[in-house]
Amino acid sequence: MSWRDEKLVVDWRKVAKAPGGEEIYELFIGPQHPASGHMRFIVRLEGDIIVDVEPDIGYVHRTMEKLAEGREYIKNIPLFERATIIDSNNITLGYVRALEKLLDVEPPPRARYLRTILSEINRIQSHLYGIGIAGIMLNHSTVFMWAFGDREIWMQLAEELTGARLTHTYSIPGGVRRDLPDGFEERFEKAARYMLRRLEDYGKIFLYNPMIRSRYEGVGVLKKHEAERLGAVGPNLRASGVRYDARLLGDYGAYSELEFEVPVQEEGDSFARMVQRVEEIKVSIEIIRQALKKMPDGPILAEKYLKLLPPKLRERVLKTGRVKFPAIFANLRPPPGETVARVEMARGEVFYHIVSDGSPKPYRVRIVTPSFRNLVLLRLLPREHRFMDLLAIYGSLDYFPPESDR
């Protein structure tokens, strides 16, 4: 009973009709399960073949959109950051870009470079988290430990840059909070060389291990036109052959001034998605290397807000590189209107839509996270596969429930 349909791409009525009957074996892979994460799968099996899988999400729904309507603009940055704590600069960057368009303030070039560096560090860290979780889904505890161990290096780099391991809250409207600590380049160079060497080891023990390839190849195939019509995002989209990346839009960060090549795979199966993530780590290391070389000097907060600071405080900010928030941040009053922003997170493109009515609190903030966009794939790809393939597909899609439930 395949869901594929020529005209409609997906025949949702057939998909939504839950197959009952005598020989259907229903399993609740629930919130408490070694591999289900923060959600529940309602899997209907016929023998070993999955007839229907229904992801039951909402276990980590912390009502961010409703809370955002009750808080001032600047307070929403740490709030939205808790959606994806392992990729925190990318998710807050979307909200900050939308806010900057509303206030029409542009961050200085140095701040854009700093934002790009932290975004790429978070991307590497988040991809390593994804590879680790995908590894433990196949009970390959070594790659889980290696990925989480090597992730600590990037967390330490981010901690030196921003002061926090995960919740950096680094981008603020008009710039960034901290300047680059000295000696950052050497430490990054060491980390980059170590990481590139480690990626070979990941390939040998995990990706190109014939046992793991037998679990990943040909499983959960997402063809090119289906990926487009289903709105897949991030590595899952690029693994199906679509060369799309929100970084190429040149709307934020310093990506327009750096040359980097977006990797694309063709097959679209789980193996291509895993290889895609390893390739993207290499590209991210390349981006950070270029960004550190081409970084211009200058202030890290927009002139519009720097001049609001009292002169003595402004000297200290420019000298120490630690930004003090001007008083106006307490209740920013952007003009009434709507803006839209899209930022490429590790798992895909996050979409923000801020509606403001001139008061210090937003009227409505809409956030669509990449995992919520991939939820459709989680519903459709495992059908007609073996029961054990469900976790291979779930791991390769790199689905992070707190980000999807918001």
Add this chain to the structure above:
Amino acid sequence: MGEKANVLIDSLVKELASLAEKVERAREDLVVVEVSPDKLVQIASLLRDRGFDHVASVEGIDRPKEEVIEVVYQAESYDENLRGVIIELKTKVPRDKPELDTLIDVWPNAFYMERETWDLVGVVFRGHPELKRLLMPPDWEGHPLRKDFVVKEEGIFVELEG
């Protein structure tokens, strides 16, 4: 944005002007289209044929002052020259009986977004096969994102309840 993209967008805007009530190019990469509920499916399939083959977000904005719920579809495209642009389809639905035709036949990936919009804002999408709770617990009454659903604000002393 590329020159070819601008040409395409302008032709699209002219084409939509006849069907929709108001079409304006709000920003360089944002086209806002206001549509009446009954012509929504027609305009959506026109957009899909022009290349905007999936939807970035479906949201409901509750406007109690005008007694209306505004449902916004943001259509997006992945191909070369259309990728920077977002088309925003806005429709207004009466607040007491918010009903709308579903668009999952035009844009398949709106399935979960429409279901979430029903769950949080309460807009019923006619023809949607699975309109049930997605993010809220199954036995939850009411729709939290409505303005009349008040959440206790940040008091100076957060009282300890329970």
Add this chain to the structure above:
Amino acid sequence: MECPRSGLILIGNLEESARKAARWLIEKTPVRTIMDWGIMFSLWPVHFTTSCCGAEFAATSAPRFDAERFGFLPFLSPRQTNLLLIEGTLTRKMARAAKIVYAQMPEPKFVIAMGACAIDGGIFHNSYNIVKPPQLFPIDYFIPGCPPRPEAVARAIVLLRRKIRKGAYRVSPNGGEG
């Protein structure tokens, strides 16, 4: 059947005397110290990530802050484990699951609430979908921080071990509410 002399005469129904013998065996101090020593060094948390602090919980068992040095091995099902770690926010839906998991765990069980959200709602304190864990479980230790650093989680484990070593966990009434 009242026994004229004091002391332990095990007659009467089997069930009751078996329970009395078991309790008599457990109460003896050498047996109790061995039992505490055993539980202390093998605190296995159940695989139950409730919210975004799960990333730091995973980092605790990762190579850099290796928690297996304390015998802390995240294990599969609530039946074989004795520690429930509430990681971060507990929404209503997850709270139902958490109560069931807590009820499924065998008796000498402990609960650690990790993160500001598990203590009193944290950054989501005024959300309508949040439950505060202290109302559901008898919690042994709270770990402040959002997310707390893996060292803080390791510290909570060490403190819990010290509490078990002293046998203080037996004093608290077993049937905590919920």
Add this chain to the structure above:
Amino acid sequence: MWELIDVIIRLLLSPPVFAPLIYPGLVTVLIILVSLIWLGRKIAAKVQLRYGPYYIAKRLGGAPQLIADAIRFMFQEVIVPRTADKIPYLLAPALAMTLGLVPVVFIPVAPGFAGIVTSYSLPLALALSSLLPITVILMAWSANNKFTIQGGVREAFMVIAYEIPLFVAALSMGLAYGTLSLEEIVEKQVLVPGAVLNPLAAFVFYVSMLMSAGKLPFDIVEGEQEIVAGPFTEYSGILYGLVMGASYAQLYVLSMIFTEVFLAGWHPFIGSLGALYLPLGGLALFVKAYLVLAFSVFLRSVYGRYRLDYALRIGWERLFPLSVLALFLSLGLRVVGVV
């Protein structure tokens, strides 16, 4: 008075009592259980750039960790779910542990020293060790939980996939040596160990041994990421300890058979120790068996888990033809009269 103690000591040291109790029997299995699982966790930790159990005994590197786990299991409350039917639910783990250990009686540890000396010890040991899966299916059925039934069905599939290649490979070695008694097989391997003679049979036996004990990469029955703990999901406390011990006991028994049939058993026989007391001479057998066990536990840190149908395909389409090939190879050896 002394004669009584002397009789008891002689009784204790006599093969039918010593073998099942001490050397290949209970005490060794206890040592194996405690040290092997700890060794597995330490090796996995070393491969994964971390320490593994440490603070329990700093100088010993955390060796008594398994004793702590066993004690915790012992004092944990045993939960019997209402929906499970009690008698088989409670008896199955004990049955599993005993069936895991019973074949030890037939394994000789020194020339002429075994619990029961028979000339058919190889097929008897293998046959008894293949009874364990039945208890696993019994556990799965009696626990009456959706995941355990899935685990039981998987166990049923896996049993057929690895049982036949295991037997054919072992019996092909019996055919090569012309005898079915483990003792004579070991005697005949003085010059050339069995693995060199017939490497095919050794490979097939080893892989199907891994499948039978459910060690990675064939961890499918206790697929912890799909079906929580397979047939053992509902067990808590000492019942789970027994069940975990049973799978290691079976691995121990099969690796003892593997060393005796393929790695020339106790062969660098230590004459001096042997004279003092016969089984002490067989120390080489224990060391070799322990190395085989350590290697199969080390695989945990290298491999993921095969899919069920892939593992069955390995069992049926690769191991079974290989074992038939091994049978012909040993037939050829027999005809040529190499042995």
